[in-house]
Amino acid sequence: MPILQYGQIAIEWRFQPDSKLKRHYVTVERGRPVLLRGPAVSKAEQEALVRHRARWIRDKLAMVNQPLRDDAIVTGSRLRYCGRTYFTEVRHVPGITQARLTFTASRFVVENPDGSSIPHDAISSLLESFYRERAHEKLLQRVRHWERQTGLQSSGARIRHFESRWASCNADNVLEFHPRVMELATTVQDYVVVHELCHTVEKNHTKAFWSLVAQHLPDWRQRHAALEQATFGDAI
Incomplete structure (x- = not known):
């Protein structure tokens, strides 16, 4: 895969032609080469597109490649909604079959059958719903x-x-x-x-x-x- 040197970092990218798109998109994901999608263009044009967004790509790579958090959500953690973070209460409720999330005007409440903490991946699913x-x-x-x-x-x-x-x-x-x-x-x-x-x-x-x-x-x-x-x- 081609590589663009930008300052101290090397930006590796792969190109995915997509004739349905009218413009080009850059996607930055953890642990993967940068994805460039859009109408078919030459390698030189691809490099120019990547170079055009190189600073943005560098900043996003630094953000998404931060060490993963392994700490669970507990009472006192904060979850985001409408640009703010809200106090979160995690309640152990043994009688339910799966975790539930509700929101009041001032806090998130998570009811969890497995204890008083809940992993980030479980919270992500509840939050998206x-x-x-x-x-x-x-x-x-x-x-x-x-x-x-x-x-x-x-x-x-x-x-x-x-x-x-x-x-x-x-x-x-x-x-x-x-x-x-x-x-x-x-x-x-x-x-x-x-x-x-x-x-x-x-x-x-x-x-x-x-x-x-x-x-x-x-x-x-x-x-x-x-x-x-x-x-x-x-x-x-």
Whole structure:
């Protein structure tokens, strides 16, 4: 696989041609070469695309390759929702068959049949279910709100699990959002919604696209910077 030397790090990448995509995407995952996806291009063009995002890739590699946490979630741990972290209480409830997660206005409560602590992988599954439920309840309402505000119209909106993306607007102008969008602050959620609505008009990240985003969200750069702190892939 080709390698780009960027400062002190070597960025190894693999290219996955995808004729259905109109632009190129970079995905950074733990322990794997960087994935570049999009319309077929030459090796030189691939390198230019990777070099264009090299600083972002370097920062994301440092983030995702941090040592894995092996400590479990216990009472006093904090879980993220809508840009904030909330106190979490883990209760040992022997009479249930599987762990459950609920949320009040101020805390998460985890009921666990296996003890007063719960592994991170089990919490991740519970959290995604929670995020999915809240996304159906709240995020789809924000889509309708921003359609009214901007005059931009999608063909529909739904919640979908992606491997490495926050959201997408497909060729039919259907908007799709990862449940984890509900981790983000509401201002950043709105940015994701408006970003995808703008793709109903401008499919690529052209000057016209960013001008349209700025028309509806003058402070989009600050919101975009907040989104950049996440670990999902990014469009070039």
